[in-house]
Amino acid sequence: MSGPIDVFDPAALAARRRRALALGPETFLMERAAEDLVDRLGAVKRHFAVAADLGTPSPLLRALLAGSPMIGELHAFGPAERADVNAVIDPEALPFAPESLDLIVSALALQTVNDLPGVLAQIRRALRPDGLLIAGLFGSGTLMELREAFAIAESDTLGGISPRVAPFADLRDLGGLLQRAGLALPVTDVDRVVVRYGDPLALLHDLRRMGAANPLTDRRRTPLRRATLMRLFEVYAERFADPDGRLRATFEIAWISGWAPHDSQQKPLRPGSAKTRLADALRVPEGKLPGA
Template identity: 85%
Template sequence: MSSAPISTSPMSVFDPLALAQRRRRALALGPETFLLDRVAEDLVDRLNAVKRLFGTAADLGTPTPVLRDALSRSGMVERYFAFGPAERGDVDAVADPEILPFAPASLDLVVSALALQSVNDLPGVLAQIRRALKPDGLLLAGFLGGGTLSELREAFAIAESDTLGGISPRVAPFVDLRDLGGLLQRAGLALPVTDVDRVVVRYGDPLALLHDLRRMGGANPLTDRRRAPLLKKTLIRLFEVYAERFADPDGRLRATFEIVWLSGWAPHESQQKPLRPGSAKTRLADALNVPEGRLKDEG
């Protein structure tokens, strides 16, 4: 098994050493996989809709073997290779997600589940994936988006402001869905598609949520995180704010996980092309069976 260096750029939003430590701790505690299992099942369903047998597939960064197992059962992939963190154990190559070990035009499919949210240079990663895909090869990935843990983010900000007189980064700045289409096009991927799956999980108290995040390897990995331990008074205030603002009528507390999906294809001559401006042969008014008229002047 080969290895790759860990990026330690001073401009990193995410601390790669902290990410590795949190993955190891999650394994030691016993990982919580309900979100990852959901993403893996959804990814296979989405691939089923493509109705194609993929020759060579690469799994980029998925933290457990869940995609290997799901894709092997599906029969949609002939050859599967896992690239990702050493903590996973069964990867075919340990790979830094910022520096991908793929040869140009070598892959028919790249998949990833709950991994790309913690790369520091997502546009660069997407460009590397585009180079690695064969013509008409597919990228399909699901990862955490900007609405994830919005309740916890707000409660932490209020609790720290009230008890410490200021706030520190506590929840990762996940990518916004509105930005993804442009990123896929900038990377040179054709037919880009993005959508979102919002999952609301209910907890008896915020401590149960924090325990789940540890078991997901999702505790704060930000480079600029506060290094001092969380004070008891801040934690108590956090619990108060969370209960005040995000409790359902039965007293249980909401936590939102936003899973954003992206897909894009390496360009190929067989793919559908947009029509040139002015090349339409049918007027829109005729297609809709309505009379053509001038736009109303709102001025």
């Protein structure tokens, strides 16, 4: 049986992160995700003795969590481009011992692993009973405008299309993956961020400074043709401009959380175990369906 398809090129991802550091990183999305994660964690009223920041490409999340009374030890595991990590790791093969962590957090990292179901299963094994995972990753609606504009521009100028924008996971699929990994009480929700730009070139510059330029294994390896770029600008302006002429770009941050199972957690009731009829609870007469 074949393994997961390598959608993302790890060498390209590392090169994109190094270039972002050299250019001066654009951090507004990372700041939003890190602050949101800290707020979400703050709603959980408990102490986590040992926590790990997994794969986050910026030290910002660790800095925000440092000194939190909710967390005892906080370790960072991530890419080599991040100087403050305790260890550089392969995101597909986590180094954690079974039941060694009480909390795993991650911001804008897990969307580029090739085997997300496998990584979630490894996270589940690494969590102690009643341990928590909270992660934010780019969702399927991210850069939907750019994806459509690129497809039309390449079709018009090259007679076909190539992968340009990553196929990020759908929110409903993420919920299923949490359950498949064995995490209890799974929760998913989405934060949609719409950013407005003067022109598509400003968006492309921001993506480079985020380290988010095309990292796909099947990407076109030749430089973008001028005719294609000009057509991209035309399509984007035609389809995604606001009345004032500025252009929309959507970033979708999908939030996932789940707990390692523990006896203290709430359990769903067995089917048929209810002792009160729905009609009685709603205080309405019980009737029959038409034709029954």
